[in-house]
Amino acid sequence: xxxxxxxxxxxxxxxxxxxxxxxxxxxxxxxxxxxxxxxxxxxxxxxxxxxxxxxxxxxxxxxxxxxxxxxxxxxxxxxxxxxxxxxxxxxxxxxxxxxxxxxxxxxxxxxxxxxxxxxxxxxxxxxxxxxxxxxxxxxxxxxxxxxxxxxxxxxxxxxxxxxxxxxxxxxxxxxxxxxxxxxxxxxxxxxxxxxxxxxxxxxxxxxxxxxxxxxxxxxxxxxxxxxxx
Numbered sequence: 001x002x003x004x005x006x007x008x009x010x011x012x013x014x015x016x017x018x019x020x021x022x023x024x025x026x027x028x029x030x031x032x033x034x035x036x037x038x039x040x041x042x043x044x045x046x047x048x049x050x051x052x053x054x055x056x057x058x059x060x061x062x063x064x065x066x067x068x069x070x071x072x073x074x075x076x077x078x079x080x081x082x083x084x085x086x087x088x089x090x091x092x093x094x095x096x097x098x099x100x101x102x103x104x105x106x107x108x109x110x111x112x113x114x115x116x117x118x119x120x121x122x123x124x125x126x127x128x129x130x131x132x133x134x135x136x137x138x139x140x141x142x143x144x145x146x147x148x149x150x151x152x153x154x155x156x157x158x159x160x161x162x163x164x165x166x167x168x169x170x171x172x173x174x175x176x177x178x179x180x181x182x183x184x185x186x187x188x189x190x191x192x193x194x195x196x197x198x199x200x201x202x203x204x205x206x207x208x209x210x211x212x213x214x215x216x217x218x219x220x221x222x223x224x225x226x227x228x229x
């Protein structure tokens with residue numbers, strides 16, 4: 001059997017597709033042959049929204065958990081219950097709801113891919129990101145646990161943990177043009193530049209492809225080497 005890295009014929013449900021990495025993921029997945037159900041609805045404030053999203057999508061071969069929120073930069077001693085709850089409400093709470101909604105169809109056919117677009121901020125400490133890093137860490141722990149549970153059913157659940165990837169949510173044009181940010185790139189990122197949106201999306205496409213059937217609950221840093229230092 002020849003394994004392909006293309007996505008021909010696959011139906012991929014992408015959440016919050018209109019911002020962060022959504023446009024790049026949609027473009028690359030489509031170019032590689034997938035039909036992308038690019039859903040843009042908000043998921044944080046309606047516990048019923050994830051199930052409604054999956055039901056509206058119909059049969060899907062892959063679910064891409066793409067959840068984003070600009071990271072607060074609050075000192076730990078000033079973090080409020082409201083901030084903590086809001087960050088988890090956006091980044092963590094929709095995950096089990098989406099997974100629970102999509103799993104019945106994947107379990108029935110014994111096939112499927114679930115991919116989290118997560119953050120390397122959960123792998124390496126950063127100042128003033130307590131709520132964001134904690135939420136992103138909860139995401140990765142969930143993937144590692146549920147990934148083991150799903151592997152015997154031929155469902156692969158993995159995560160990309162990214163940072164220093166070109167995207168408008170975290171690294172817009174003004175940020176990239178700032179000399180202090182350019183100096184930070186050279187100082188902190190071994191690659192010496194941002195990972196391009198296309199490079200990140202191509203790796204996400206690979207993890208949704210037939211060729212990636214051997215990965216179980218794994219977290220893949222995509223950060224130009226930042227997460228490995």
